[in-house]
Amino acid sequence: MSDNPADLSLGYFLAGEGNDPLSAPPSFTRWMQAGAWAVELYEPEMLASADARTAITYDGKPQSVINLCSYNYLGLANHPEVIAAAHDALTTHGLGACGSPMLSGMTDLHRELERKLAQFLGREDAMLFNSGFGGALGTISGLLRKSDVAVLDNRSHLSLRDGATLSRCRSEKFEHNDPVSLAASLGRNQGRRQLVVIEGIYSMDGDFGNLEALIDVADAHGASVFIDEAHSILGCGEHGRGAAEKFGVEDRVRLTYGTFSKAFGALGGFVAGSRETLQYLRFYSHPYVYSCALPPVMAAGILQALEIAIREPELRARLWENADYFHAQLRTLGIDTGTSTTYVMPLVIGDRERMYRLGHELRARGLWVAPVDYPAVPQDRICFRACVTALHTRTDLDEALNIIEDTLVPTARIAQSA
Ligand SMILES: Cc1ncc(COP(=O)(O)O)c(C=O)c1O
Incomplete structure (x- = not known):
């Protein structure tokens, strides 16, 4: 097994280690500790409802975020x-x-x-x-x-x-x-x-x-x-x-x-x-x-x-208008959304280290998307997942796109030219 935490993934820790099945493998715990800054992006603490804008705890403090992370597609969770x-x-x-x-x-x-x-x-x-x-x-x-x-x-x-x-x-x-x-x-x-x-x-x-x-x-x-x-x-x-x-x-x-x-x-x-x-x-x-x-x-x-x-079929219509708008704008920015044609969209980064670094930048800037790492997706498709809902206003989506343009787009250009 490689000693470099960046080379490892959840797939490496399935074999039992030691003689106590109730103890976590020490190599897993060491890996978690080494990658604590990345693990911090998981299990985020939501402080309000799954609305288009909500608040989560980030860096120990409440942070207002545009929410592209919840499956509240029609806005019914908080109706x-x-x-x-x-x-x-x-x-x-x-x-x-x-x-x-x-x-x-x-x-x-x-x-x-x-x-x-x-x-x-x-x-x-x-x-x-x-x-x-x-x-x-x-x-x-x-x-x-x-x-x-x-x-x-x-x-x-x-x-x-x-x-x-x-x-x-x-x-x-x-x-x-x-x-x-x-x-x-x-x-x-x-x-x-x-x-x-x-x-x-x-x-x-x-x-x-x-x-x-x-x-x-x-x-x-x-x-x-x-x-x-x-x-x-x-x-x-x-x-x-x-x-x-x-x-x-x-x-x-x-x-x-x-x-x-x-x-x-x-x-x-x-x-x-x-x-x-x-x-x-x-x-x-x-x-x-x-x-x-x-x-x-x-x-x-x-x-x-x-x-x-x-x-209210108009909720569904609004969901699709928002999804189509967001897709079109992401395309203009040159963001790779794979084969998505729906309101669920991967924003492909393709590199783990870069994805977690950007994940922190996005949260600090007030955009909440989910990190998706290998083995949930192939290594070269490591991404964020964004979910658009009927609740998002054009202002919410444009603000999210501005943050994406300032963060994901420059690093994608650097990665392409490397
Ligand atoms: C395709 C698919 N099936 C089933 C489930 C399980 O659903 P639930 O989260 O309601 O348990 C999920 C959850 O994300 C899913 O994406």
């Missing part, structure tokens, strides 16, 4: 009607659900949310999870069996890959968004039950899943398809039903999975589909059966968020 609905439910239903949905945690608010979601998505039924991660993991692991094959895009979210691992099925990967590579993967396991796992919007690259072409290939091989709509639900499609609606493939997939933690501005996950499939899943999905239900205040807030998202 007054959502807060009022949650407030009311807190009074009537208390704080926690205090039990698994299967035994005691299901309330009338949960049931109403199931019904309203199913109706919104045009499905027979919906079930709720206390996290998006648990929902993805629980759906994949609850439906796949040891003799099945999960065929995952190689940029798939960890919740999906962990779901496949837990089911103990065979896992195959195909090249990101590539129908030819998918066909090759499916061809290798012809004759077995196969589930193709893709995403509406990829959370690191901010590009759409190549849904139509990939579903064509899956159909041709008799495989089923699962789409993770975590980042696309409410944000995409004419009515907000996600990327499947946007690309006209809703009738070709039998489940809709999404999270409440992004455009809903809340917490939790859901899956919607046929009554029979979900009835089966309710008994075999470990994160559903063996974990406490969503807090009822959350169900009430989500119900209100859904009503607003249905009633």
Whole structure:
């Protein structure tokens, strides 16, 4: 192992060290200490709501920032009607659900949310999870069996890959968004039950899943398809039903999975589909059966968020206007945003040391973006991730662009000429 901390990454510390599994590997602790200035950018302490402008603790002090870091795509996390609905439910239903949905945690608010979601998505039924991660993991692991094959895009979210691992099925990967590579993967396991796992919007690259072409290939091989709509639900499609609606493939997939933690501005996950499939899943999905239900205040807030998202399509329109404007301006500045065409955008730096140095500069200047390091992205694609929302005003975006122009652009020019 190299002694230079800059050569190491999280991938280096997976082997156990010493004889006590409850102790962190000393080499990891030394690495963390050596890179403390970089680690400081993680787990930032937010001092207010996930609004377009908020405050975080930076350098030990409160710092006002333009927020390009939260998934509050439609601004529903801090919408007054959502807060009022949650407030009311807190009074009537208390704080926690205090039990698994299967035994005691299901309330009338949960049931109403199931019904309203199913109706919104045009499905027979919906079930709720206390996290998006648990929902993805629980759906994949609850439906796949040891003799099945999960065929995952190689940029798939960890919740999906962990779901496949837990089911103990065979896992195959195909090249990101590539129908030819998918066909090759499916061809290798012809004759077995196969589930193709893709995403509406990829959370690191901010590009759409190549849904139509990939579903064509899956159909041709008799495989089923699962789409993770975590980042696309409410944000995409004419009515907000996600990327499947946007690309006209809703009738070709039998489940809709999404999270409440992004455009809903809340917490939790859901899956919607046929009554029979979900009835089966309710008994075999470990994160559903063996974990406490969503807090009822959350169900009430989500119900209100859904009503607003249905009633006010202009929120979605504003989200896309802002995303398109920001993309166009970043292009003018020469910032590499990879294959993103959505409101999730990598700002590619490509060098770890430079990314962390710039990360501090950006925070000091009042712009909050997320650092994304290897192995979450390849070494040469180390980046910041910026998320634009419907809440951002033109002034917010222009101020963010000015900061980017003063910080990222000069260092990108120096890097190019080196
Ligand atoms: C594509 C994808 N799926 C699932 C999840 C898990 O969702 P949650 O954060 O709601 O647990 C995420 C979270 O970022 C995600 O990006």
